[in-house]
Amino acid sequence: xxxxxxxxxxxxxxxxxxxxxxxxxxxxxxxxxxxxxxxxxxxxxxxxxxxxxxxxxxxxxxxxxxxxxxxxxxxxxxxxxxxxxxxxxxxxxxxxxxxxxxxxxxxxxxxxxxxxxxxxxxxxxxxxxxxxxxxxxxxxxxxxxxxxxxxxxxxxxxxxxxxxxxxxxxxxxxxxxxxxxxxxxxxxxxxxxxxxxxxxxxxxxxxxxxxxxxxxxxxxxxxxxxxxxxxxxxxxxxxxxxxxxxxxxxxxxxxxxxxxxxxxxxxxxxxxxxxxxxxxxxxxxxxxxxxxxxxxxxxxxxxxxxxxxxxxxxxxxxxxxxxxxxxxxxxxxxxxxxxxxxxxxxxxxxxxxxxxxxxxxxxxxxxxxxxxxxxxxxxxxxxxxxxxxxxxxxxxxxxxxxxxxxxxxxxxxxxxxxxxxxxxxxxxxxxxxxxxxxxxxxxxxxxxx
Amino acid sequence: xxxxxxxxxxxxxxxxxxxxxxxxxxxxxxxxxxxxxxxxxxxxxxxxxxxxxxxxxxxxxxxxxxxxxxxxxxxxxxxxxxxxxxxxxxxxxxxxxxxxxxxxxxxxxxxxxxxxxxxxxxxxxxxxxxxxxxxxxxxxxxxxxxxxxxx
Numbered sequence: 256x257x258x259x260x261x262x263x264x265x266x267x268x269x270x271x272x273x274x275x276x277x278x279x280x281x282x283x284x285x286x287x288x289x290x291x292x293x294x295x296x297x298x299x300x301x302x303x304x305x306x307x308x309x310x311x312x313x314x315x316x317x318x319x320x321x322x323x324x325x326x327x328x329x330x331x332x333x334x335x336x337x338x339x340x341x342x343x344x345x346x347x348x349x350x351x352x353x354x355x356x357x358x359x360x361x362x363x364x365x366x367x368x369x370x371x372x373x374x375x376x377x378x379x380x381x382x383x384x385x386x387x388x389x390x391x392x393x394x395x396x397x398x399x400x401x402x403x404x405x406x407x408x409x410x411x412x413x414x415x416x417x418x419x420x421x422x423x424x425x426x427x428x429x430x431x432x433x434x435x436x437x438x439x440x441x442x443x444x445x446x447x448x449x450x451x452x453x454x455x456x457x458x459x460x461x462x463x464x465x466x467x468x469x470x471x472x473x474x475x476x477x478x479x480x481x482x483x484x485x486x487x488x489x490x491x492x493x494x495x496x497x498x499x500x501x502x503x504x505x506x507x508x509x510x511x512x513x514x515x516x517x518x519x520x521x522x523x524x525x526x527x528x529x530x531x532x533x534x535x536x537x538x539x540x541x542x543x544x545x546x547x548x549x550x551x552x553x554x555x556x557x558x559x560x561x562x563x564x565x566x567x568x569x570x571x572x573x574x575x576x577x578x579x580x581x582x583x584x585x586x587x588x589x590x591x592x593x594x595x596x597x598x599x600x601x602x603x604x605x606x607x608x609x610x611x612x613x614x615x616x617x618x619x620x621x622x623x624x625x626x627x628x629x630x631x632x633x634x635x636x637x638x639x640x641x642x643x644x645x646x647x648x649x650x651x652x653x654x655x656x657x658x659x660x661x662x663x664x665x666x667x668x669x670x671x672x673x674x675x676x677x678x679x680x681x682x683x684x685x686x687x688x689x690x691x692x693x694x695x696x697x698x699x700x701x702x703x704x
Numbered sequence: 705x706x707x708x709x710x711x712x713x714x715x716x717x718x719x720x721x722x723x724x725x726x727x728x729x730x731x732x733x734x735x736x737x738x739x740x741x742x743x744x745x746x747x748x749x750x751x752x753x754x755x756x757x758x759x760x761x762x763x764x765x766x767x768x769x770x771x772x773x774x775x776x777x778x779x780x781x782x783x784x785x786x787x788x789x790x791x792x793x794x795x796x797x798x799x800x801x802x803x804x805x806x807x808x809x810x811x812x813x814x815x816x817x818x819x820x821x822x823x824x825x826x827x828x829x830x831x832x833x834x835x836x837x838x839x840x841x842x843x844x845x846x847x848x849x850x851x852x853x854x855x
Contacts, residue, residue: 641784643759651727659758702731703785
């Protein structure tokens with residue numbers, strides 16, 4: 256309980272405060288007018304200008320224009336707190352962890368394991384040993400496919416994914432299917448970019464052995480109804496992995512409440528360093544699975560005749576891990592938690608609605624992904640210009656977006672486009688930046704008309 | 705073909721340098737691309753596809769042996785307007801020229817002078833060099849046929 260009490264207390268105090276505000280409003284409107292806004296001004300829950308000052312990279316100009324960074328679904332920028340944590344580690348603590356008896360090793364071990372507890376709290380996992388550090392979501396999925404998959408999925412068994420998956424949640428399962436003679440089944444999506452749940456229910460059968468679905472689409476922005484997906488799979492005793500690469504920076508996730516069996520996080524998308532991520536797995540599954548890679552840290556004892564494996568979580572962390580990255584990720588989770596994911600989500604929703612409305616007025620522009628439930632992603636094509644050319648012209652204006660197939664070629668085929676342009680929003684983006692983005696798009700129209 | 709590769713290059717560099725920023729230089733590229741002779745739908749086939757480009761690129765070539773000059777002529781097209789502009793540049797310095805000129809011309813020097821090496825994204829640069837490789841391979845086959853014929 257040493258890390259989160261602050262933010263939890265904050266959450267608890269917010270609730271009564273807003274209730275009090277409502278009561279004031281009803282009873283004494285004058286007081287509310289004078290009193291509450293003052294408090295909000297002096298201690299704003301979410302002040303984007305203050306937040307931007309935490310991100311050194313956002314202060315620069317590119318191509319002679321202020322940087323407008325709207326490629327957050329690819330990777331997010333890092334706050335000073337994360338950069339400081341990395342520097343502090345290398346300047347004062349660098350050493351190998353877990354078996355050292357000297358001071359530095361103990362400091363590094365303590366901070367490394369602190370991050371595990373932070374990740375546990377962040378996802379509300381029941382135990383810290385259910386948190387496995389990986390290189391990112393891709394490695395997390397590969398780990399599960401190569402261990403759980405290899406042990407429990409056989410010939411003729413079926414694995415269900417969805418039609419909007421990132422290649423990293425397609426290819427590991429295809430590789431497994433090829434090896435085992437298993438079959439990959441795909442949940443279709445409708446024209447708005449939503450999963451067709453009735454079709455999913457039909458795909459579930461006695462041969463289904465695993466379901467692996469993304470929480471939020473990196474292309475469409477769709478928030479998938481994962482609670483329902485998990486419930487239906489569990490009704491048949493099928494394990495579920497949720498790819499949380501795009502959801503963890505935007506949505507509060509409670510793995511116990513969701514009851515998912517595995518959940519993956521990419522550190523660099525949640526304001527942490529690259530090359531670090533989290534695989535959450537229920538202890539009962541992780542204990543039953545064989546190890547992923549062999550080496551140091553994952554063993555209990557080694558002889559040439561027989562090696563016994565270490566307990567969780569170390570069983571899945573062979574070799575010297577990304578110690579600095581893990582500590583940096585801990586700092587990132589602290590940062591996000593202090594701001595509050597509800598506040599972050601509300602801010603990003605506002606940016607998305609504003610941007611959606613503004614680009615809808617641009618002639619020849621078509622939004623790909625118009626689901627009811629969306630998070631922070633705006634993908635589009637334009638009649639006038641190839642997505643690559645849109646990206647290049649926006650770049651001349653200092654606006655960074657992503658173009659291409661976004662590692663989701665089957666999804667591109669579903670929507671009949673070879674590529675798209677994608678703007679994606681983060682906690683530090685502003686309405687003014689959306690205006691710059693829209694202005695740049697209007698210029699694209701004029702140039703390519 | 706009256707104008708030499710060097711004269712053509714100088715003209716391009718002059719046109720580019722008449723603009724201060726890359727927004728305008730891209731506009732110039734897009735305009736150059738608009739003037740490209742089109743490819744027939746049948747020419748947009750797998751055989752003509754240039755791999756290694758982020759957008760679709762097709763390149764249709766023929767050899768003009770009239771008067772024993774062994775020139776490689778080509779037309780190309782892309783769904784990206786900026787790539788069409790790059791194709792226009794390649795046509796100016798390569799198309800209709802004798803194979804040996806194509807093989808010895810320092811196109812990288814031209815890209816350097818135009819600032820394309822520094823300003824194009826890595827993906828676009830790779831695509832541009834894929835087109836150059838395709839053109840040079842065509843010239844290579846023409847040149848080696850010639851050597852065989854004369855040898």
